[in-house]
Every structure is written in C-alpha cells, then in structure tokens.
Amino acid sequence: MRENKFLQIYAEYSGQIQSGELVPGSKLPSESELAEAYSTSRETVRKALNLLFREGYINKIKGRGSFVLDIARMEFPVTGLISFREMSELLAVPARTLVEETVLAPAGAYAATQLQLAEDAQVWRVIRAREIAEERIILDKDYFRADLVPFLSKSIAEGSIYDYLEQELGLKISYAKKQITVEPVTEEDRRLLDLNQDTHIVVVRTYVYLEDTVLFQYTESRHRLDKFQFVEFARRVRR
Template sequence: MESKYDLIKQDIANKIIHGIYPAGSYLPSENELCDLYGTSRETVRKALVLLLELGYIQKIKGKGSIVLDVSRFVFPVSGIKSFKELNQSQNMHSTTKVLTLEPRLVPTKDFGLDQNSELEATYIERLRTINDEPIIIDIDYVLSKVVNDIPKMAAENSLYEYFEDQLGLDISYATKTITVEEPTERQRQLLKIPPHKDVVVIRSMTYLNDTTLFQFTESIHRADKFSFVDFARRQKLKGH
C-alpha cells in the first residue's frame, strides 16, 4: 500500500505533467497543500522532497517550490521503472502486446559478456504502443536459475510487479548502455520506421539486492518519438 506522501507526490506530479501547475509557476504553499490533502506538514514536506529529487520542482528560499519544465513522455535513462509504472505516472495511454515468450540463451556478445557462457533464460519480446502508435520493442532475457516460469499474463501486465509482489524478489540496481543503431527489417516493420531512420537501443543488466544478475533487457525505441533525459543534482562532499 502506498504511503500518503507517495500519493500526494503522484497527484502533484500528474498536475505538473498536465499543466495544472505550469512550468515557472509556484506550487501552493505548504499550509495550502496541508489543507488541500488534509494531512500534516511533515507528510507534505516528504512529498515535496520526492518531487525535488525527481526534477519536478526547485525550492526557492523565501518563495516556495517553483515548477520545472518537464516533457510529457520522457523515458528516464537512470532509475529502474517498469513500463506500467511509467504509463501510470505519465498517463501515456499505452498498450503492451506480447510477441514472443519462450526459452532461449542470452546473446552474451550483445551485452559484452564472455561469449562462451551459456545462460539459459526466458525470452520475452513485447511491443509497446502509445496512442495507438508503435513506439518501443522491449526484449527481456530473465535468467532461468532465478525465475524459472513467467506466465504470459505477467508479461502483458508488469514483469516487475510479478517479480516483486508474487515472487518476492528484491530488485536493486541496473547498469545501462545507450547506442544509436540501424534497425533490423523486423524492427523497422513493427515500429513503422521510415527508411534511413535509426533507433535508440538501451541495453541493461539488472541485479537483485544481493548482487545476483537476473535480467538482460534491450529496449528499442523510435528515436523520433521519445526524449531520453536524466535529471541530476549535485551532491557535495562534506568538508568541500
């Protein structure tokens, strides 16, 4: 169950995304937000800290929280989020179609691993659409030694929801590489990519909290439909 401050954070983020709180404007004061959500100042402040860390707002001393410019459909290159979570947070009106779900070996060369390794996995290929347009092909290899069975319903809904809520896996971190590549003919047809247009490919390796590698992912994006951004805040070392 989500905490009160998480729900407040999500509600304010949705209002920023949809322009109810436009870029350059100030959020209501903490007192006004307390009244609006019927909660304590501590809860409101926790929600504002999350919005600050995510890049939705900036605190201006003596003035309050100013709304930063955010894009409607932004796919983060840092952080670990499922497509379902992105769909919910950005209201992308998306659908997912499972194209393939079968046992395969991980193509270790594509992920910079020892090519002599034979890693058995469940191969999942899914087509993501937004507003009825094909946007992303997601390809996952989930190592069989960690997860030996993945129902089609879980692939259609959310793998991470299945991993965490049903299997109790503790997903912790991922390493990612981003390249611009020429699509295969199949990718070009699935994503309806015009001739001579490239795709952006994000390859990631995802680990559990105990450092166990369990998932390889290739996300193949139409470069003309998504912005790939990161938001970073400077972390100062004490004493500097």
C-alpha cells in the first residue's frame, strides 16, 4: 500500500501541475502536512516529492520547501549541435547575447585538460549570458583552440560564432559529445544570470569535433533549470 500511496501523491500533484491548477511558483504543503493529509509516513511523501523533482515538476529548496516549476519550458535538444541564434529562431522568442568576456590567453589547467592541450597553449575564452524574453537564463563559457581559430572579437561573439567559423574560416564542424549534470550554482552564475532563489543549475559540457576528428572547442553551458527541458527521441533497437 505504501508504494501505491507514493504513486498516488505523485499522480495527483503532477496532474494538478499539468492542468494548471497549481501555477508555477506555488509552494507545496510541507512533508509533515502531506503525510497527515494522505495518512502516510514522511518517508513515503519524500519519495513522491523526489519523483516530482526528478521529472521536472518541482524544485526543492533547502530550508524553504518545494515549489512548482513552469512545465511549459523551452525544449533544448540533447544530441543536436545547434547554435544559440538557431535555437532562438526556432523558439520564436525575443533573445539576445550579452558578451562578458572574449580573451586570448594560455589554456591553463582546466581548459587544457578539456581540450587535451598543453597548459601554455593559446585558447580563446568567450563568456556569454543568453537572454530570452528579457531574462538571462543561460551562461555559455566557450574555449576554442587558437591554432584553429586565430581571431575572435566581441562583435563576432554577439552574433553567431558558428557562422563565422564555418563561413569565414571554412571549418567543417562535424559532431559533439555531451555530458549533462545538475550542480550547485556558483557566484559567477548568480552575478551573470537571473536565478531568483535557485540553488542548482543544469550544466551541459560539450566537446565539439571537426570533420577530421580534431577536438577544437569545449563549452560549458549553464542553464536555469526551471526554463528548459532537455529532450531526445529514442528508438528501441531489437537484438
């Protein structure tokens, strides 16, 4: 019965969120209140809330409670290799790029590890906040090998770097590998993004390769978790 109870709590609250009965930002009852309302244990309630959290219906803020997320979020492709400008055009919403930094410098330990370079190898470091519908909700931190991308500027970074790389430099961008995690927000996140009371952020690390399999770009893209859902189409392969 306990298993059925946690699924009941999940089904009822996910249904209310989907129907709009519970609007984004609404606070759910506390674990104690839910346990009493459903005549069950706090452990069972916690299991239901964790499932709602994992499925993207709520955000849990330590010391404050559970809050309803906006499930009408922007879909971001997991495996697609798409620029921000291309994505914003697909979403058909007002968007702009705010360039924080465009610097040519030695890679240093972190970027060198990600790009498999020597620490003194030159790289371009580009930091940009992405604003959609007047909210800064993505922070992109890009590193490009300077031997393959000899020049970048703020104006190029404000537009589409990929257009410049492909059309001006003639680079043939082919494929990428991605890692997706949920991590605590940093001071840089809070400074450059509109995070409200968020304590965590979705981090997408992307390793981009040219047609000749050379790794030339590493990107750390930090997304406000209430504004995006990461989607993928999967087909079962029978063996």
